[in-house]
Amino acid sequence: MSSQWPLFLSSHLAVLAKAMSLTSLGLLYDHTVFPYSTARMGPFETKRLAENVIELRGKSLTVLVQSASVGRGIPRYCQACIDDDLSHYGESYWRRRHNLPFIQRCSIHGELLLALPVKKHSAAIAVTRLPEECDGLVVKELLPDPTASVLMALSIGCLEAMDRREELEWRQEYRQLAERKGYPRQGCGFSSLSVLTAFRQFYGEELLDSAGLNFLPTETNAWPIMLLRSGYEVAATTARHLLVQTFLEHSDVPIPMQMTAPGRKRRDIALEDKLLAREVRRVIAKLPAGTRISVTELLVRAGGWAVFRHNRKAMPRTNQVVQDFRITNFSERQVGRRPYWRKRLGLEK
Template identity: 40%
Template sequence: MAKIYYCPEPYPDELIGSTLVRAGRHLGLSIKRTHDLFGLTPTSHWPLLFQNQLQSIAIALGKPADELLFKHTPFLYVTSFLSYEQTARMTSNYCRSQHGKSSALSQSATIGGAVARYCEACIEDDQRVYGEDYWHRRHNLPFVSRCWKHGTRLKMSVRKNAGISVIGLPHEQHGSTVTPAFHEHIHDRLERLSIALLDSTFRQPPVVWQRSYRQIAQQRGFPRQGNQLSSIAIAKGFIGYFGKAELIRAGLNVPDKPNSWPVTLLRLNETSNVSAKHILMQVYLQCAPVPEVVTTTVPGPRPLNCKLMDPVFASAIRKRVANLAIGCRITVSQLLNQLGILQQVLHNRSMLPLTAAAIAEFRSTEFSERQTGRRPRKNFRSAKKTQRNQGSY
């Protein structure tokens, strides 16, 4: 890395990528040349939220690496639901390493909102105070669609890249207005929680978060299944409150399975460190109505709708009998088996009167192997006994 004699001072709440964009502009260098100057891998854009090799950038800016990490990246938001020890370890690994990778941090910080956002009113304020505008941290958090300062809708960049990357400053964008992913009353709560986490230094182990979520669910009377909370009811209520399409649009889809991610946030020994998921869970537990009890059926075949199927079976039997060839003789079991309804009739014969009448009609025809009132059933046991008695004379 070449020696850098000048580098701009980061502005309040400015993202690290924004500072590097301004550095290139002040030095009159292209994006790739500025990457090379800071010892970074040359690319055609600047990752906005985090940067690899933060230590080298900190030296060039004359700032402690941890100060850049805490004040100019969404690191505190990303680690909000980790323990103090886990947060300290991640801080040390990212700040002290010359090859610290930012991809995992960027991915976690963009779930729920993966487009660079800016406020037009802030652009005017920044240009009036500093002579130039920049990208703000509080505008680029998941679920944030309004400016925390002016209350106006944010604009979003048309460049949609994973990790949120930019090639210029906010005033150079021609973006569209941000549309909230969820209903307005839900999105406002999500937005406030997301911004509050950016300055929070409170930490506790993931298992403590799980216990607190379970306690809230139990206090509110969420449905139970045995001794545990009903995972099916919780998942169904979660989707019903936020909306399936809305969750997918936010990149937080809930699969239709018992072990979906909202359930794991309540289950001991399973967790997720994604802050956006915890924010959704907290809003759900505090604001959503208590989910309804979900009645599950016992595994096995579904009960037959006898009222519906009785005339269908009777009609099928009569139609089959009408199409039998002359001279053909079959039993009732064979007839029903050919129609594929043998087991249904055997297990529900008392509930199928029309089917029973059709079977009785079949038994009186010449096609029945056992015809009612015509051919007496032959008693083979009596015949053998008679033969033995005749042979004794």
């Protein structure tokens, strides 16, 4: 039998392993979310946690499962997998890989997963039925491809990875990635505003909200920027690590946001204008219907408020997009003439 979501939270792991003719470690690594939860922890920490879980000291296993979910962690399954399971085994089971954070589709069948309907205000979800006995609803696809596929591959990789590196090494790697991408420096780290603004744009607020991971780009200690710092402990879940890694590896090169210091190389304002205009258009295109934001907020989200404010006249492309935005449904200060805006912004042919 392959991956199985742990339905045995209240049972003693060693007893269960014996009943399944497995070693405790085999059960832990092959049938629970343990390898995912510990994927970005160091080798010592992972070993200690494994011992705790096996001996069921404290509530290690419950904590473990909670740390492998984000938001409300609603159980998910794939209908095609159920059909396969029923024909092969006579019953279906919960799969780990469907129930990791940010997984929307089945990695085998490619179909959108089904999620159990959850009653409002019910905090914890106990899975007491087999997937075949459930009436799930198709999950909302909050992540576009290729981001969704990249995150899925990384997450499933975590289920299979046995080797461990120190958490600090991962953070060093993220900093190197950010450095290569050209995120502006500020003090001894990166400009938090620049990184955080780009991060929010990359994933979209709806996804971050649904996972309880949203933040303001002006928060200098927001969690994504903490993963780019060194020198002190950061207890970040695997899900947060994978979001940061995927963002740094796959987001576009950031737009410069800092004013260049005097004496430094002259900035190419025409290029910045072009990039910012493109970015603003992209932010507008991603705004959910019904959203109303100010021009300032729009530019902040696009990561170019400071540069635009100081160079408005030298940035005609961005200025044009901003003027067009003012007459859209999205602008707080809408002034009419709306039928043409989508066309003018290049959102429709």
